[in-house]
Structures are given as C-alpha cells and as structure tokens.
Amino acid sequence: MSRTLTYRDALGEALREELDRDQRVLLIGEDIGAFDGAFRVTKGLLADYGEQRIRDTPSAPGSIVGIGVGAAMVGLRPIVELMTITAALRALDQIAVSAAQARFASGGQLTVPLVIRSPQGGGHQLGPTHSHTLESLVLAIPGLLVAVPSTPADAKGLLKSAVRSEDPVFVIEHESLYGARGEVPEGEHLVPFGEAVIRRPGRDLTIVGISRGALTALDAADVLEREHGLSAEVIDPRTLRPLDLPTIIESVQRTNRLLIVEEGWPQGGVGASIAALVQEQAFDYLDGPVMRVAGAEAPTGYSRVLERAAQASAREVAQAALAALGR
C-alpha cells in the first residue's frame, strides 16, 4: 500500500525502518538529534532510538565521515549526514580515499558499508556556500555509489537500498524537494541501484534529467506536448553509479535525439559524461548533437533573480529541446 508523503518524511521513514530492521544501523551527524536535523529529516529519532544510535556531532565533516568509515569497517552500518554538500568538500579525502578505496587497496579484505546523506541544490537564496549542485564531484570517484532521488518514493527506496549496500553510497538529496509530496509504498520498498526509470514515454526526443532536473524535464515535456505537439521521453537515471546507460541508449535509438538536464556546473558535469558516452556509443543513431542544459558556470548568487538565472526553467528546457530537434 502506498500513501502520500513528503520527500522529507519518506527519507525519515526509510531511516526508521532500517534502524528497526538492523541493529548495526546508526546515524552520525551535525545536529541530527536534539535539533532534529537541519532539514528535519531525522525528526524525533533521538527520542525514539536514543543517543547510542542517533549521534549528534559538532561541525567536523572530515572526521564525521572518517568515523563512519571506521565503524563500517568494524561491522556497523553507519549513516552519516552532512548538513550541506558543500561540507562534503571538507571531507572529500575521507570520502574519495578512505571510504571509496579501502576495499580496493586492501585487495577486497575491507568493506565499507557506509551511507553519506547530504542535501544539495539551490532555490532558497542561500548564496554561494549553500546552494551548489556537486554530484559530478562525487560521481568522479570510483568505488563510490551515487544516488540522486527526485521523488519521495525513490528517496525512500534508494536510501533503504543504500543501507543494504556493501559499498559506500552517497545519497544526494535535493534541498528544494524536502517538502515535495508523492506516493510512497509502505514498508519494504527497495529501489535497486542501476535501474533508470522512464518517467514519461515519448517518441520525438529523449530528455535525461538528473536529480531535480528530472522534474524540470517532465514539466518541459508538458510544454512540448501542449504547445508543440511533440512527444518527449523523460528518463530519470536515479543512480549515477551505477548508471543505467542501456536504458538511455535504447531510448536514443528510438528517438534519435538527446537532451540532458542538470543543475550542476557544466564543466565535468554529469551531463558531459552522459553526452560523451551516448555519442560514443550511439553516434549513428543521433540525428543531432546531444544537447545539455546545465547550471550556469558561476557561483550561486544570493539575489533570487541571479539564482533563478543560473538555472533553466521548464520553458527554457523546452526551448533547448526544440533546438535539439533542429527547430
């Protein structure tokens, strides 16, 4: 059975279910307990699970991740929350080296079943330190799985799968989606990694949307249908490592056109990766270049005008789609 939940509560439900299911699961993060978490995802958990399992820490991102790594190596299933993905920049050696490479460096002896959760993305005028979309920095790192849920159901299902993973997983939540509502299956709902979902089938072009970009893509598809009679297929990869490239390629083989929508910076972005892969592997199917709509290559300004200008609207995405179709 499913009911309507917010993205925030879907995450909270996943945490509770995993805490209930597996005693090895514990949460570590800044102000996740007494303060309920900066975005209230961990609301009430301290009262219900106690301070052994819900561990408040000061702001020390690198060490928090490192502690999670060590605890994971010695048998626990820690879930570490970083208050904002920008804090992950201070912890990137622990993420990229300690967490992601331990299995490899030890020849398979060590296992780091660690989950790192963090919000990213703009929309609330938080300016240059709290608004960025950094999934591409995380994706660059081999040995690290990356999930980017865009719906409450996926938020729950991907987080639960992340907790069961033997490998470290970075679950990147979108700050502007915490309040978004959607149907969420009750109980054991696991979204497998590496399975994209076609959010809307279509014939004329394929739009791949990353994180909240998947929702913008859906809105753009509406515009394209309503105003131009065009049928866009919208794909949400849901996880970036593993990436379900076959589903994207299969779609492009049918539509012969691809547009990628992401909020991150364009240089080295996820869109660039997918564009490079698709044109490498399906060049002969493409009737035009793989196009991208990315965030502007600039820090995020505080001004809401500048913040908005840095991200394309659904209408602008629709325009880019028209351009991709040569119109």
Place this chain on the structure above:
Amino acid sequence: MSRTLTYRDALGEALREELDRDQRVLLIGEDIGAFDGAFRVTKGLLADYGEQRIRDTPSAPGSIVGIGVGAAMVGLRPIVELMTITAALRALDQIAVSAAQARFASGGQLTVPLVIRSPQGGGHQLGPTHSHTLESLVLAIPGLLVAVPSTPADAKGLLKSAVRSEDPVFVIEHESLYGARGEVPEGEHLVPFGEAVIRRPGRDLTIVGISRGALTALDAADVLEREHGLSAEVIDPRTLRPLDLPTIIESVQRTNRLLIVEEGWPQGGVGASIAALVQEQAFDYLDGPVMRVAGAEAPTGYSRVLERAAQASAREVAQAALAALGR
C-alpha cells in the same frame, strides 16, 4: 635565449624570477623550505629568500590554502604548494569556496590572486593515495583558473602567468614529468592562459591530450604516421579554464575526427567535457563520435602491472585513433 632544463628546474626558475620581481610573492607549503619540497621544486629557496618568504608548514592542507586566500585578499601574491593533489581533497572547501567565490560573493570587491601548485599523476607505484589525476574535480569549480603544463617551457611560462593573475589559479604539475627535459626560454617567458598549442599539425584526425596525455598523444601520432601513414594533429590545451575551444573546433573542422587523451577517471572527466562541447558545437563536422582514452575507473593499484593497466600506452592510444577513424 633558451637552454635545456628539467620541468622541475623550470618551475624553480619561475618561482625565483617571480620572487625577485615582486616582493609580494611568498611561498607557503609543507616542507618546502628546510626539506626543499617533496619533489625538490623549491630547492634552495629558503636559503636564498629566507623564512619570511619561504614558509614551511605542517600538514594542514585546508588551513594552508585558507591562509593563502587571506594573504591574497590583503595584498600578497601567495603561492601555496600542496604535496600531492590528494591533499587538495582535504582543502577543497577552501579552494572551491573561499578562493574561487570570494570575488563573486563580494560583488567584485575582493580579489584572490592566489596560486596553488600540486603534483598529480601516477607512474611511481605510489598506490591509491598518491597517484591520482584529479584535474576534473578542480576544473568543475567556476572562478578558478586551471593550468596543466606538459613541458618544461610551459611549466615555467604558465606558472609565471599564474603569479600575475588576479584570479586564483591551480597549477597542476605532473609527478612523472619533474625530471623531463626541454628547451626553456630564459627570463621573462609568459605563457598566456587560454591559448592551446598545436604540438603537431595533421590532417587525418585531431588528438587533444591533457597534461601528460599530450605527450602520450604525440607518441601515438608517431606510431600512426610510422605504421599507418596517418597524419594526426596533436593539441595541448595547456589551460583548462580558460579552455581554448576555438582552436580545437577549428582543428576538428579540418580533420573531422577527435580523440581525447587524459589520465583522469572518465566519469565527469575533462575528456567528457571536451567531447560534450565539441559534438554540441561541431556535430556536423564530425565523421564519427568523439572518442576518449581515459584512466580506468578504478583507484590506482600499487602493482606496477595494475598501475600500467590503468593508463593507456601510446600504442593503445594509436589503436583508439584507428577506431576513431573507423579502421
């Protein structure tokens, strides 16, 4: 006049010349003084310039960069050395936020003329913590210029230009090139940012090589000519931000084929960025997909066999070029 110098000594010469030229230049880094720097780039500088200007620090990458940022804001021209680019992962918030966004966030009031130097790249069996190629993580960051010299002359000329830049610059040196020799102009030799160089002109396909990849590309071009009678044009962008895309596009418009050689991981790599841009902007000129030769998507193993396996040889690059040419 020019003489033959090693890449290491060319860098050292650039440092000396800039220290002599501008009193505001000072060096900050781990063991750069008494120990001459981990790779001896700063050899003898402490004796010649004293401890006010050559500042040894302990291992605290984030704070070292942060100190450089503050000193740059208040009028100096600091050059910060990080012993290995992996250490930059621990300093990435200072690099990406404090250094790269201060000008923007302050509406143009603050200026951060900071140079960060760090070696990257494998070749010495240093295993998973000291061998990686992380230029794509640095490139992702708006507001940060990025130089990747592949020759001694460029090492000198780009570093000197970096010191004159009003914007923060990350100069990424290649660990395996410190001993490489080449002609280096004496005295004032400045390589401008955003000017790619065509290292070898050709007709049949374009190969863009990043950092040491440019040298591998040259070797591959030799193989292609000798063994296949093919003429490859080799382009070394030298700086990644700004990127001299016009030179690459112009070349592709002549050759209609592009292969990119880089040592970094493929997801979100520099190659993916360039591939995405070129197929977007020169699709109709391409007779086949933009192809990439990147480092394997894995940590670097200590074993020299595994380390070698993670990087393509010139011969493998030549093979990829043949594939790109549909042969």
Place this chain on the structure above:
Amino acid sequence: MNTPVTSAAQRSLPDPATAREWLQTMQLLRRFDERAGELYGAGQIGGFLHLAIGEEAVIVGATRALEDRDWLLTTFRAHAHALARGSEPAGVMAELFGRVGGLCHGRGGAMHMADLQRRFLGGFGMVGAHLPIAAGAALASTYQGRAEVTMCVLGEGASANGVFDESLGLAARWNLPLVLVVVRAAGGYADDAAAAGAAAELQRQTEGLGIKTLTCDGMDVVDTQAVCADAVRIARTERRPVLVQAPTRRAPTPTPTDPRPKGERDEIAAWKARDPLARFGDRLVEVGLLESADRARLQMQVGAVIEQAVSFAGRSPHPDPSSLYEHVLSPSSGDGAWRGLDVRGTTRRAEVEPHPREATK
C-alpha cells in the same frame, strides 16, 4: 557558564560621546534586526537570515576595540558586523534585499556580506572557513610591516572543527597579530552551546595550543570593548594571536532561521532582564551620562536611518540576469578568452563559426 569574569559594573564608562556612539550603534543593530526579521517574514529578504539580537554588546564592543586600519572577519551572522564596522545601513539592507545597491550588489546576501572599504572581509558561510583566512590576512599585514591587527569573530561551534586548531597553531608559530573573538551564544543553533563547562573546556584547549586566552562578558559592551582592546593591544604590540571568549545569550524568541529551541518559553523574561542594549542604556541614564529624552532621540534617529535604508533597498533594482557572470573572474581573465559556460542547449552554438547545415564530407 554565562557568568562574566568581570562584572559590568566594575568597568568604568568611556567618555560621553563614545558611550553615546556605542549605545546608538547597538540600537541600530537591534532595530535593524527587528526590521529585517519583519521583512524576512514579508518575503522581502530571503535565504538564511541569522539575527544577532542579544549580540549587540559583543559585536559593538569587539569592533570598537579596532582601529580603522584593522581587518575584520565574521561568520554567516554577518550583517550586524557590517553595520557595526560602519557600513551604510542602506547598502546593508539592500544586500539583504538582494539588490544592486547592496554592498555586494546582491550576490552575497546576509551570510556573505563584505565591505572592503571598511576592511570588513566578510561574512563566511562555512563554519570555521574564515579562521585560516583571518590568519592569512594577519600574515599579510605583518609581512608588509604594517601594525594592523586582524579580528576574527566566530561562534563556539567552530572550535570543534580542525581548522580552529590548525589556524591557531600556525598563527602562534608565525607570531600573527590575530584576535579571535569566540561568541558563545547559549540558546543558539548548535547543541553544544548547551554543554556544561564548554567554555572552560575551550579555554583549556586554546591554552593547550599556546594561545593567550581572555574572557569578557559578552552581554556588556564596556567589558567586551575593554577586554578586546586588551587583546588587540597584545596582538599588535607582541605580534601574537589572542583569543577572547565572550559568553552571550541571543534572544530566545524565535528567529526566521534559528527556530526556537525547546523549553525556552520562560527564558524570554529572563533574557529581557539581561538584554545588553537595555542594560547599557539604563546604565548611561543612571550615571547621568544620558538624559532619557536623549536616549529616545538616538533611538528615533536610528529608526529614521533604518526606514531610509528599507526605502532605499526597496527602490534599488534587482541585478540584471545578464550580469550573472560578472565577478566570476576578474576582467583580466574574463575578457576575451573566458566567458561563463552557460549551457542552455543553444547558447554557445552561435558563438562558434557559422555552422553549415550539412556535414562537410
């Protein structure tokens, strides 16, 4: 934990003009925050707006220990520091409105405000990130032979981050004229302010790093100024870092982005009794340094200044969306070779050579 080391009453007051200036600046900060809070509620101000109601004494006291040539850095709780340092209230308010008339032309907002002319380097959103930057500023002064001091204001939350120890360690090693002012605001955002003995712990930690450590009553502007002036003097003349702990208490009323901690309902009254602005004003009146009418007049002037600021901010235009790439790089890098990569599917295509419709082959 909040017990001041030196009771406020023991510190003698400064001269009347100075005392009045301090009071009026505190009034300015208070009224500005009250209005900003309202305007935030009304949707005129966005983002995280960290108010400083209750921190007026520590902010004014600390900044009044500085000379014009000194440098100042603070946390995300930045706009009050800009005001105290002398930035135009209109420019500060316009920044909160995200307008071109703002100190940073609407790019930084409350958390990242800077005013270089007043040697206020900002406004730093990441906890602790400004500590090494402050050390670097102090290094630049020393290196250039100028007797400037850098003051870095931080919340106690930053002291658990490794940059705290790293920066202090380097500042001590390099004899940097750096004054850290740790605002330990109970009832704040982070949980650890609640930990008993935290101030003593921090003192031990800091002294363990070899740093001279003082304490002031952050609820008393006179004491704060006196202790910080001492710290600044030591930093300037002895060229070494000094840390000042300032226990304070922010108003326990809900604020836009610091939601109200639990169980503090009864504390509002208690806080009012300690309100640093009211107490300082009362004291000035009591000792005859200020007439009650004068006090009201100062307050009225402040009110007028702030209404002008609000009005200026409201009239100032929004940044033009096309200015998005301004200040990403300096003009020296940005002209010609570089242009922001605005990937909108089509934008950059036009900038390259005209495209043939057909392939050349």
Place this chain on the structure above:
Amino acid sequence: MNTPVTSAAQRSLPDPATAREWLQTMQLLRRFDERAGELYGAGQIGGFLHLAIGEEAVIVGATRALEDRDWLLTTFRAHAHALARGSEPAGVMAELFGRVGGLCHGRGGAMHMADLQRRFLGGFGMVGAHLPIAAGAALASTYQGRAEVTMCVLGEGASANGVFDESLGLAARWNLPLVLVVVRAAGGYADDAAAAGAAAELQRQTEGLGIKTLTCDGMDVVDTQAVCADAVRIARTERRPVLVQAPTRRAPTPTPTDPRPKGERDEIAAWKARDPLARFGDRLVEVGLLESADRARLQMQVGAVIEQAVSFAGRSPHPDPSSLYEHVLSPSSGDGAWRGLDVRGTTRRAEVEPHPREATK
C-alpha cells in the same frame, strides 16, 4: 626531547619466552627492512618505501600491549606494523613486490597494507586520515558491547592537522576506547620533529583536549610495552581515549624514500649506541635471559624466514591486468549493472547493441 621519562633499566623484563619473542620480532622487523631496502634499490620494490629502522622497539612494544581482539591502524609506514601484528612475512614481502601473493594482492603496497584477519586495518597514506577511522573502529566495538580497544599509531606530523583535534574531541565526547601512539621520530621526513619542546607542546595540546597523555621511551621495547599496556588497560576499562607519546630516533642512514637529512653524518655513531634492537638484545644477554648463541640462532631463524619470504614474493605472479576492476566495488554492486568504465576509445562499444554501419534515418 628524546629523554625517556622512565629509564629503560627501571622496567623489569617480562618472562623469558616473551622477551625472546619480542627480541625476535624486532630482529624480524630490522632484517626485513634491511632486505626491503636492498630490494628497493634493486628495483624489485617500488613506490615510497618508508623504513622503520629504529622504530622496532616502539612498534613491537605497542603491538605487544594489544590482545588479538584489538584493532590496529597505522600510517604509510605500514609493513613493519603488519609484521609485528603477526602477518606472514611472505605475504608482506609479496605485497611490497606488488604480487598476487601479497596481503592485498599487490593493490596496496607498503603504504596501504592491511590484514583484516589480524585486525590490522592498515596502512593509511594520507597524513592523519586514519585518526577518525580509528575512532570509528573504537565506536563500533563499544556500540556492539565488545571490550576491544583500537590502537592508532601516528607520526607527530599528524598532530598539526585538524583531524587530530577533531578525532580526539569526538573520542573523548563519546568515551571511545582508543589508544593513540604518537611516534615522534627525530631525524625523519618532516621538519617539525626538529622543533625543540614539540613533545611538551603536544602534551599540552592533547591534555587541553581533555585526553589522558602518557609518555614512553620509544627506544625501549620494555618501557613502550609497559606504558602502552597501561594505556590499553585504561582505554579498555575506563572507556576513554589515551594518548602515548613515544620519542624515537630512526636510523639516520639514508633510506630509499626518506632521503638523508643534512648534517647527520656524525649521528650515525650516536644512533648506533641507542639502537633499540641492539640494546634490548644486549640487556637480555647481560641479565642472563638469553645466551649469545641463542641470540644468534634467533637472528638466523629470522634470516631464513625472510629469505623464504623474498623467494615467495619473487615467485608470486603479478596481478593480471584484466583484474584491474576487481575490488573496486563489492560483488553485490559489481555484478551485472556495474562494470568499470575503461575508456579506451573502443572497449565499451562492443558491449552495446551491435551498431549499424549506417544511421537509421
């Protein structure tokens, strides 16, 4: 700085079998390093090989304070710790050779060696990175109600990095059974080992963080073991972090990757007089716990073991290049959906649908 707090002579020796085992393990470490140095010179071993000649006492003493159930982590100077913890010399040597018979199948090398069976988590190449990991391991033990202790060996260089303070702060806050052993090796790689008073400074810094701090003579295995055993006992029974400082002196002879510091030529003789292996062996002979012949026999056994290890390592095959992606992810993630993205221009093309020569349009 290297003056031991407790003179070695004052500590009584353990029982003869134990003493012999310690001596022989020290001999093993020494001989292993000497051979490894030669093999490095001969090109059989690559990378950075950080030798531990002179650290035999601190390594054996510290690890002999642990029980089998306890966890151990160390720096890039890892192979000696693996040996001391009981890893097969053949597996350790094969790892240095980068062969499949190595502890980590040639993937980690000297700096990243681990042996999970012996609860040796590694081998961490980034200065200080292992401190929070060690705290996390200690947390896992406590959380699961097991009275295990985690020992984390670090160089004094790591104490200037913020992770040191962060990790100790959290370990203290959470009452973690963690023992840090700080090897302060003069004459080493980093410059700050030379700083006078650094040990006292670190003690002050650590105590400032509220951590119990002990000192041992890192050149004396008996003293090191005794002090570390004390630390382990406190950590285990009182559940709190303890730090042990161990001043040592690595042999000032040039080593493959720690080039010889300047002006230490005369120090070789001085070092020989303090050589922890020679001194411990001499003492055992002096007090009659060991015959000279026995000592030589132990040494011979060690020599034989090491030659076997060298021979094993030499015969062990190199990893197959096709195994490159093994252990990047676990089989549960790696099967099916994920495969390493080996971009060689052509590789992945074949894995997708067969390509039509012509476009479908």
